[in-house]
Structure formats: structure tokens, C-alpha cells
Amino acid sequence: MEIVVIGAGNVATHLAKALDKVHNVVQVFSPTLSHAQELNDKLRESQPIDQLRDINRKADLYIISVSDDAIPLISHQLGKVDGIVAHTSGSVPLTALEGVSDKIGVFYPLQTFSKDVDVDLKKVTIFNEADNDSTLSVLDELAQKIAKESKHANSEQRRQLHIAAVFACNFTNYLWSAADDILHKEGFDFEVLSPLLHATLEKALSNSPQKSQTGPAARKDIGVIESHLKKLDGDYKKIYQLLSNSIIRKYNK
């Protein structure tokens, strides 16, 4: 299978490297040639390009892995091709690709990617969507080759997956950052929490987060909650208050 990768960011890089091991990535496009070249250097026999008019129009699959806003622009400029066209975004509906091919799809890996941090795709689920069954099968087979598994999610389900990931990862990271601030004021490093963080995550994964909830709010320990609120101000105080009240409402019905 000949594959063109459009984009050279974090997701594009990780996917292109994995795809190149099981099929042929023939071209890498980025509007910045040096970015296309940088990714190209990690592949076997590909060509870096910075003009969409130079795109190989006979490829079997075009993976569009660019920022959400750029997806409609890129697909408009690409014009109609015969191969499958799939984007990799959690938030953009399948319909954003309408017109660019008769075989459109979404290939969404539920993972956070940083360019220089290796990701074991063999642990990652890829959520696929397509406008017809044969396209969906092609994307499923591909996902099974490079990732842990493929699942199906329509555009609405994919949006909900993205919302869940925002709660589970972006917001939790922000709370860790609040903890880090609080610790630093007392001269401690975030790292002192490491065993506690690992234990909390393993417990949530093995017993479910619902059953693992502990802490002052879960036991409705108003004395401790109030003594903590007295020590906080600004956003952290508001966050402590809202989350504690919400936990109390949920666990003390």
C-alpha cells in the first residue's frame, strides 16, 4: 500500500514511522520543507514535498495529520483523489473531508504525542470512522498492524472521547501543576508525590475511579476541607471548593 502523509507534526511523525514499517510511505508533505525533510529522514524511501500540487495522485491512502483548523483548507487544496483520505483529529467530523475522495475516513489514535518522546503504539487504541464499510476495513487492518487494536467511533463519539481525554489528562495535569506550586512554596519537589501518583493511577485502573475515591471530600470531613480552604486563595481555592462540593454531592447521596 502506498501512503502519503500530509503533515509533519507530532502525530504525523509517530504515525508515519509506524506506517512505514508495514507499508510504503511514498511522500511527506509539509508547507515548511525542512519539516517535511526532518520527518522524511526517519523513513525508508519517501519524498519530502512542500507543494500540494506535487502530491502523488496515485497513492492508496492519504493521511491528513495537521491542526484541526487546517483540515478543511488542505483537503480543499488537495482536490479530488482516488485513494482513501483520512484525517487523525479527535474533534473534526468526518464530513470535513467530503468531496476530496469517494473513500473518506478518520484514523484517530487516542494518545498524547510529543515529537521527541517515544510512544509504544502497540498499547494504543485507534478509533476509526469511514463513510463506507470497505474503507473502514482498510483502516481497521492498518490500525491492527501498527497499534494495539482498532475500535469504531462516529464523529459524536469521537468528540466525547476527546472530552473524556481533556478531563482525564489535560485537567489532571493542571491539578498536578497546582500541587507542584503548593509543594514548591514549602521547599518540596513534585517528585515526592511520585509513588502516590502511581498508586492512585493503578488503583483507578484496576478498581475503577468511582470505587477508588478517597480524601476529605469523599468522607465529608468538613473540618479538614475548611482548614485547607483557609490556606488557599485565587483559582486554586475556587477549584478546591468546586471539586470538593461535587465529590460530596456524588458520594453522600
Next chain:
Amino acid sequence: MEIVVIGAGNVATHLAKALDKVHNVVQVFSPTLSHAQELNDKLRESQPIDQLRDINRKADLYIISVSDDAIPLISHQLGKVDGIVAHTSGSVPLTALEGVSDKIGVFYPLQTFSKDVDVDLKKVTIFNEADNDSTLSVLDELAQKIAKESKHANSEQRRQLHIAAVFACNFTNYLWSAADDILHKEGFDFEVLSPLLHATLEKALSNSPQKSQTGPAARKDIGVIESHLKKLDGDYKKIYQLLSNSIIRKYNK
């Protein structure tokens, strides 16, 4: 060193087992004899008791590991002893033990304990406090024997550590529980997030949470934030809004 463990809950159980390997735990007290017996069965040569008047008054160390509210009551009933008396709570000040001994301290393991889940204390930091240096040295040596390391925290620092742990563990677990709810409505398991959760934690620990912040709010992507808010209601909507606004304020100064 002869040690009496007062309490038979999660913290008491994990500490007693570890202490019994390096010193002699001679008694375990719980007001419920069966609880004292259950813990006692895990130790080498200890005695289970349910009356404070039966406590061995010649022990070198008394570890009080009971609920925060019970600490002043227990120490009042215990009466004055010669050995060191230390409690294990994050929130209770050292002064709660005044009068029970001339050698009082705090021995606070920063970890979450569940009775049936093994904890590797060798990864845990124990935060010690004492009213004199020789007591502090005894607690430090003990911590170094059973845990990863000992650090010192006065009562105010210990409270801040506890607040940080509430943010980093109790609140994050609640956000995972929100993610779990959202996923279940779409027919997905919380487990699909597992690779993402592990990657997020490792990134925060290696690069600091501040530098690892990603997501719609960190890039001030108002379009995605508003599309997510439309899909949420109740507490989860309020939480999404407050955390996103707070992230925007922090990362877009």
C-alpha cells in the same frame, strides 16, 4: 526497639508489617479485638489488645495510627509514657500529642494505603517532625530502614503536603471518574484511556506538569472549548469551565 502500634487500619497495617521486619512490634491495639488480631496474625511475636490499660508501658515507641479525630482521645486515655509517641497523620499538628510523653513526634508516610493492596514502602518518603532532635533522629533512622527516605516537615508544611496530595490524587481521581462517566455513555471503558494516562503521568514527572500542559485551554482554542461545553451539563460543565479558564489565565499571560 520495642514498638506498640495503636490502630489496625490501612496505615497501621502497612507500617506494622514493615516495622516488624526491622524491630519488635510487641503489641497491636484496636478497640475491636478482631481487628487487632487480624493485624497481629501478620506479625512475628506480637500481642493483640483492645484495652488501652493493657498497653505495655515500657515500649520504646508508640505509633498512633488512627483517624484524625481519635488522636487526641487516644493520647489522653493512654496517659503519660516514657517512650516516644508519634502519630502518622498529615493534618493533625504535633501539639495534639502534648503531655503524653516528653518525646513526641509525627511519622507521616506520603502514600495512599488500601488494606489488601501491597505498597512498596521502599518507594515512599516519610515526613517526620519531633519536639526534640534526639526523637527526630530515632524517627529518621526508622524511616530510612523501612521506607525510601525521611524528610522533615513541620505541622504547617505537612498540612501543605496534604493539600497538594488532595489536588494531585483525590481530585485527579475524581476527574478520571468524570471521564469514566462520559466514556460509558458512549459504550467505552475507562481502560481505553490507560496508555494516555500513563504517558501523561510520565511526562509530568519527567518534564514537570507546568511544561507538560497540553489541550484546548493551553492553546486557547475557544472553538473546541465551546463545542465541548455544549455537550456537558451540571457539575462537569462547571468543572470544565473553571479549569479551562484557569488554564487559559495561567498559560496566556
